[in-house]
Amino acid sequence: MTEHLKHNYGYLFEDKLLDEISDIAVYKEYKTNTSIIDTNSYITSIPLILEGAIKILREDENGDELVLYYLETGDTCAVTLSCCMKKTKSKIHAVCETDVKLLMIPKEKMVVWLGKYQSWQEFILQSYHNRLEEFIEAVDTIAFMNMDQRLFKYLKDKAFVNHNDVISVTHQEIANDLHTSRVVISRLLKSLEKKSKIKLQRNQIRVLEL
DNA sequence: ACATTAAGTGATT
DNA sequence: AATCACTTAATGT
Numbered sequence: 687m688t689e690h691l692k693h694n695y696g697y698l699f700e701d702k703l704l705d706e707i708s709d710i711a712v713y714k715e716y717k718t719n720t721s722i723i724d725t726n727s728y729i730t731s732i733p734l735i736l737e738g739a740i741k742i743l744r745e746d747e748n749g750d751e752l753v754l755y756y757l758e759t760g761d762t763c764a765v766t767l768s769c770c771m772k773k774t775k776s777k778i779h780a781v782c783e784t785d786v787k788l789l790m791i792p793k794e795k796m797v798v799w800l801g802k803y804q805s806w807q808e809f810i811l812q813s814y815h816n817r818l819e820e821f822i823e824a825v826d827t828i829a830f831m832n833m834d835q836r837l838f839k840y841l842k843d844k845a846f847v848n849h850n851d852v853i854s855v856t857h858q859e860i861a862n863d864l865h866t867s868r869v870v871i872s873r874l875l876k877s878l879e880k881k882s883k884i885k886l887q888r889n890q891i892r893v894l895e896l
Numbered sequence: 897a898c899a900t901t902a903a904g905t906g907a908t909t
Numbered sequence: 910a911a912t913c914a915c916t917t918a919a920t921g922t
């Protein structure tokens with residue numbers, strides 16, 4: 687675990703902080719599609735992702751969802767930070783896009799480290815910045831892009847975080863992630879295939895233009 | 897061979 | 910772009 691930590695965060699944090707992290711953090715592994723954080727749950731620790739990708743979704747009162755962005759190796763989640771600081775309920779839902787390995791840092795330590803280590807402070811601020819940028823990108827996508835553009839962006843993003851241009855999903859699952867209907871997705875996928883941007887198979891889509 | 901699930905399509909709003 | 914109603918294709922048992 688220490689090796690894993692150093693590999694991903696060694697260039698960011700000083701040795702003393704790395705030691706503290708490996709002393710205190712709780713190592714966890716999750717399988718693809720398991721839920722890490724549920725909407726309305728309370729959070730008491732923040733994650734440092736060692737491996738894999740996590741899909742962040744917004745959920746309405748009916749349980750309908752919409753993908754906002756992905757967290758990857760080397761990321762943490764600023765929403766989680768503010769959430770556990772203020773003891774408010776989570777406003778998002780986090781699901782493993784791939785198998786995930788991560789470290790959970792208890793919020794008490796995370797606060798102490800803010801004062802103790804400049805590298806930690808910078809890391810947290812940078813993370814806030816990254817999350818905001820991604821959030822704005824998500825808003826732009828939803829507000830300004832047509833469904834066909836959103837779909838293609840979704841496929842590219844998914845291929846990217848999975849490090850694989852072959853995506854294993856059903857049309858229905860895509861429809862859920864983009865908050866639309868399966869029929870719409872099937873039709874748009876067909877037209878993307880006609881434009882030679884993707885190749886369709888049952889339960890699989892190969893993205894050709896990355 | 898049959899049932900189930902995924903995907904394709906025309907018509908309508 | 911959403912919904913309905915239906916068809917066709919692929920897959921599991």
